[in-house]
Amino acid sequence: MAATYDAIVVGGGHNGLVCAAYLAKAGRRVLVLERRHVLGGAAVTEELYPGFKFSVCSYVVSLFRAHIIRELNLARHGYDIIPLECSFLPLPDGDALCRWSDAHQTYREIARFSAKDAEVYPEFSLAMTKMAQFAKRLIDAPAPDPGSASPRELIKLLRLGRAFTALGGDLMHLNTQLLTMSAVDFLDLWFESGVLKAPMSVSGIIGTFLGVRSPGTAYVLLHHYMGEIDGAFRSWGFSRGGTGQVSQSIASAARAFGAEIRTEAPVARWIIRHGQARGVVLENGDEIHAKTVVSGLDPHRTFLAMADADQLDPHFVRRIKQFKMRGSSGKVNLAVDRLPDFVGRPGNGPHLRGDIAIAPSIDYLERAYDQAKYGDFSQRPYLNVVIPSLVDPSVAPPGKHVISCFVQYAPYNIKEGADHWPDRREAFGDAVVDTLAEYCPGLADSILFRQVLTPWDLEQQFGLTEGNIFHGELSPEQLLFQRPAAGWARYKTPIRNLWMCGSGTHPGGGIMGAPGELAAKTMLKSGAV
């Protein structure tokens, strides 16, 4: 049967859509197949309760590459980001630390806990900016391949090496620290106040099954810092209409370039003939043929679920199995009839218009991790809470609000077994609401609707293996030329004409769009499509 399409992109998540848009822009005939009834994958908006639109999974945008916005003309297709105004940390004693866009105001806030830290804070941001500037070179290009002897690769590595040495002695040293240290140890080099370090350290554990004192988490911290490249919090933002609007805008751009997008079209497996991908079989038995197939799914689903084991080299299969998914977080979404009232800062105010962290101390975070290590969710977890309806009135009825709570830790493999998550789901939801209610009593009475997503739910509903929000941990050993496997970090797979474009590839997760973009550009450049 003749191929109808140049490429079929499987998975209508934001990366799949970006990839499809770029391929369509280059004049290729592209079909996107999405299993669910809505596009966006984990970057999705759903009206779960009448009048309340939830960014069900991913809830803030910071890393989305600006050149993709320009190249795909996304602003015209509805891409619109509202900046977060601050970072609010309520403390158990009723006090709070608020970090603002206003540098002097932030200085005063931090100085209440440590004047030295307040002074060092902008210096830390400057150092991180420099590091992120270097790391940006890595993010915006396919991963370097140190195993290759090709002159082109060597030149690339050389250039990278030069950029690295250009950082200067102190920063090269810093880079090594970032790659090897724990988030807390790294922050200890700069700061003395636990009140400041705790909320800063959590950037090092998001989406990983590690604690803030686990080595390697310092790098993850930098990964999140890249959203703050201009040193301001405003570079984190809410997508107007929820994060699904990001996906919708990309889908709209892709369609404008001629891509075809189908929802409720679950794919059962790849069609592989003679080691070569020829198309896909849908769950309803339909076969669709294409010259290339691009998987926006995570590495486990791409190679272990959609392909038969005998179609792959066992060594490769083993490496993919070793690629750590192990989800560690959950999500609780609330519809409320009034704003939460924080003990230390009652009432509405600018402190609610950013992100709210429940991370009162480093020990608190470590205790939360302790429970997870032994197969339980944290009774008092780290929470990252946002109230997007405060700045985006389109997502809730007037005077009412949506509250999004990112929750860590919620290990996929609870001791009862992952399949028992449905039995623990409500207890998990209660732990989250109770935790938050310690800081804003009365929260429970304001709840109109509650959605609890455990890692098991994330897997079942969104196809995230083991509920890992990044399609695989962002730990240093799973990044760059090792994402998802050494030798296969350039979107190509051992199955000819099967490509990858999801967050399980370089440069990784977050609403970044880079994997989708780089995959499309790599495919086009290589003439595969």
Place this chain on the structure above:
Amino acid sequence: MPIPSPFHPRTQAACVSLRFKDWAGYYAVCAYDTYVEREYFAFRHAAGIIDVTPLYKYEVRGPDAEALLCRVMARNIAKLKVGQVAYGCWCDDDGKLLDDGTVSRLDEQAYRVTAAEPSLAWFCTNSGDLDVTIEDSTDRIAALSVQGPCARDLLTQFCDAPLDNLRFFRLTRATLDGADVVITRTGYTGDLGYEIWADAGDALRVWDAVMDAGRPLGALPAGLDAMDITRIEAGFVMNGVDYHSANHCLIESRKSTPYEAGLGWTVHLDREPFIGQTALRREKHNGPARRLAGLVMDWDEFEALFARYNLPPEVCTSAWRTSIPIYNRDGRQVGYATSGAWSPTLKQNLVLATLDAPHGQPGEWLRMEVTVEHTRHQVGVVVTDRPFFDPPRKRS
């Protein structure tokens, strides 16, 4: 959001222009009027009264206070006697400027340091095992600067300390309307002037006493815009404008050494080790790659340029701080201006610029970019010794 300084109830009431800005996190008046001249001329003809509370202030105390300041400051603080004030700067290990400010020796073992930026962590980091305490007194101490030819007459009316004997860069303790204060003969205007350091709780009492005594003399509250013109006339550099603290520089080339920023005279190399000494010694030996220079614009050429457009020469009424290229006569860029102002007193366009070595010798003529009617031109500028304006009354 900025916070009010202890003088805010008075400055806010007087500021009919509503022109405030954020200075180190405090509300600070740009100009009380909608124009700057009245306040400028108060500084030069009578006295301008300006709230300088937002300066960062540190109390360094203890048996090793002197040792700490000797270690941190590029200037030899060991020479500072009780009752003296010194202007100086401090650097990082590479001899790159971090900040500049004054050090007042209040007592045998008590110093007060002023800074443009937070410096507590830097002082603490370098205090090691020295027997010293460092207190951030920024919020606790209100600072009011009285600058201008009438400043002494103003203060002697109600000050119990003998200000007639208080020499330039000296300090005295005094009582002003019952408030215990420290008065230093310092300022940022290059004029006769004093700075009053009072408890924040006494701020309004001090303000009222100063204003009552000043009114018959023509003293006025003055804002930052007027002071900016006077500081350029005085040739003073400003952190964040004419040089940048090494802590905030993304790239090396933005950092400056004291020799480059015109502060070489505050560096005392031949003494016990201090931070940046090795690098500064090397810098002094090799000569700085750049240097700060005062430039005065050729008025005739400036006027002729405007005449080509049938325009009278236009001068800025307030100081400016944008980077403007400076060229040599061959048209090659040899530096950049960082700030400047029209001096209403000298009737000259004054410029502070950073020039590549060996440029910057007094009397050297260079060219500076000037835009007239949306068109770029160049006008001659001559390197001139700073201060541009240095009245004898400053030290008298």
